[in-house]
Amino acid sequence: MSKRFKLVAATMLLALPLAGCSTNSSGDTGSTASTSAAAPAAAAGGTTGTIRIDVITHGNPGDSFWDVVKSGAVKAGKDEGVDLHYQSDGDVGKQATLIDAAVAAHTDGLVVSMANPDGLENSIKAAVAAGIPVVTINSGIDKWQGFGAITHVGQSETLAGEAAGEKLSSLGVKNALCVIQEAGNVGLEQRCKGAASKFSGKMTNLQVDNTDLTGSESTIQSKITADSSIDGILSLGGDMSGQAVKAVSAVGAKIQVGTFDVNADVVQNIADGKLAFAIDQQPYVQGYLGVTSIYLKVLNGNDVGGGQPVYSGPAIITKDNAAAVLKFAKNGTR
Numbered sequence: 001m002s003k004r005f006k007l008v009a010a011t012m013l014l015a016l017p018l019a020g021c022s023t024n025s026s027g028d029t030g031s032t033a034s035t036s037a038a039a040p041a042a043a044a045g046g047t048t049g050t051i052r053i054d055v056i057t058h059g060n061p062g063d064s065f066w067d068v069v070k071s072g073a074v075k076a077g078k079d080e081g082v083d084l085h086y087q088s089d090g091d092v093g094k095q096a097t098l099i100d101a102a103v104a105a106h107t108d109g110l111v112v113s114m115a116n117p118d119g120l121e122n123s124i125k126a127a128v129a130a131g132i133p134v135v136t137i138n139s140g141i142d143k144w145q146g147f148g149a150i151t152h153v154g155q156s157e158t159l160a161g162e163a164a165g166e167k168l169s170s171l172g173v174k175n176a177l178c179v180i181q182e183a184g185n186v187g188l189e190q191r192c193k194g195a196a197s198k199f200s201g202k203m204t205n206l207q208v209d210n211t212d213l214t215g216s217e218s219t220i221q222s223k224i225t226a227d228s229s230i231d232g233i234l235s236l237g238g239d240m241s242g243q244a245v246k247a248v249s250a251v252g253a254k255i256q257v258g259t260f261d262v263n264a265d266v267v268q269n270i271a272d273g274k275l276a277f278a279i280d281q282q283p284y285v286q287g288y289l290g291v292t293s294i295y296l297k298v299l300n301g302n303d304v305g306g307g308q309p310v311y312s313g314p315a316i317i318t319k320d321n322a323a324a325v326l327k328f329a330k331n332g333t334r
Contacts, residue, residue: 050083053294054102055287057088057113057138058095058185060211064239064263065283069138071332072287073111080295090182090211092119099123109133109294111287112149114140115185121147133297137290138283139187141309150297151305153289155281155313157187161194163314164234164258164279165203171256171276173232174201177223181210181240188236191260195234203234210237217243224251235259238266238278245274262317264329271322280325281313284333 055073059066070086077084085102089095092115100123102110110127114120117140127134128148136144136152144152168176176199178192196203206223208216220243224230233248233255235241241259248255259266260279269275289310296302304310317325328334 051080051108051295051298052083052085052106053077053109053111053291053298054099054105054107055084055086055111055291056095056098056102057086058090058092058115059088059113060090061088063210063237064265065237065261068263068283068332068334069113069287072284072289073291074287075284076288076291076295080292082291082295084291092116092184096120096123099127103127103130103132107132108298109135111135111137111290111294112140113138114143114147115182115187117143117147117186124149133294135290135293135304137286138281139185144309145307150303151293151307152309153286153293153312154309155311156309157190158194160260160279160281160314161191161196162198163316164191164260164277165195165198167258167277167316168195168232168234168256169198169200171232171258173199173256175227175229176201176203176232176234177206177220177230178203178234179206179208179216179220179236179240179244181208181216181235181237183207183209191236192234201232208240208243210240213239213243216240217247220244221247221250224248224253224255228253231255233257237261238263241266241269241275241278245269249274262325262329262334264326264332267317267322267326267329267334270317270319271326273319276318278317279313280315280317280334282315282334283312285312 073086087098114136124134124147134149136149138154141152141154180188182188192205208219233244235244238261242265244257256276258277262278262280266278293304325334
């Protein structure tokens with residue numbers, strides 16, 4: 001991360017501290033979270049009102065990663081006294097419909113994740129054309145500028161993938177699986193591609209389904225049973241990493257497992273030596289800074305990021321720093 005990007009993120013964090021570690025996540029990312037309080041809105045004549053911000057992501061219900069994004073967004077909404085609406089749908093067509101509905105409801109700003117940018121392009125561009133500020137988070141770092149968003153809060157999936165590939169190489173892995181849990185998610189594909197580009201051994205992609213964790217575990221187990229030369233697994237999601245750990249344990253093989261994304265189980269597995277490392281993109285930051293960026297645009301006309309993305313990661317968690325992260329992960333904020 002450049003000094004400029006660090007300065008942007010650090011300034012926002014200092015100006016609006018992430019006070020408290022409580023979470024308002026219901027565990028169902030498909031539900032709507034709403035916080036409401038009087039807040040000054042940028043309007044002619046100095047009038048005040050309530051700022052409405054809609055956060056619309058592609059997370060599936062029960063995905064622990066998106067629970068943390070939601071917690072960050074809800075906390076920012078409460079800290080800033082805005083009327084926050086959080087909704088999500090893993091179907092890109094339905095996600096686009098949620099964006100269109102928020103625009104029709106006269107939202108003051110949108111925070112959107114773009115796992116499938118092409119499917120959201122028309123809806124996001126229509127929002128921008130209607131004068132509604134948009135910030136993208138998590139996925140879509142290559143598309144946000146073309147769609148007219150203010151900034152993107154997330155990580156470069158390619159650079160994060162490269163870091164994972166280098167880490168696997170340093171562990172002596174020669175033959176690894178890269179486990180993709182969402183079909184069509186360009187960010188996940190970029191992770192595997194980035195990892196393979198820096199990995200010194202052989203890497204093979206394996207498609208599984210994040211909505212069927214038990215079936216995914218069976219797929220991983222079958223693969224490593226059929227090929228005893230596999231000595232590494234790279235999971236692209238925290239929940240899926242748990243299934244990889246179980247599959248390895250069931251086979252009794254000596255396989256190094258690393259993952260992207262963090263939850264309490266991931267950090268505990270790292271501390272216990274069941275996972276070698278995790279690449280953390282800090283989803284709480286994505287939710288919190290996404291909402292805060294819209295709030296500052298509506299309140300004061302600020303363009304956070306200065307025309308550049310704001311990086312929330314990657315951070316690498318190993319056994320050396322797992323204990324320091326675990327207390328936050330247990331609170332649902334890492």
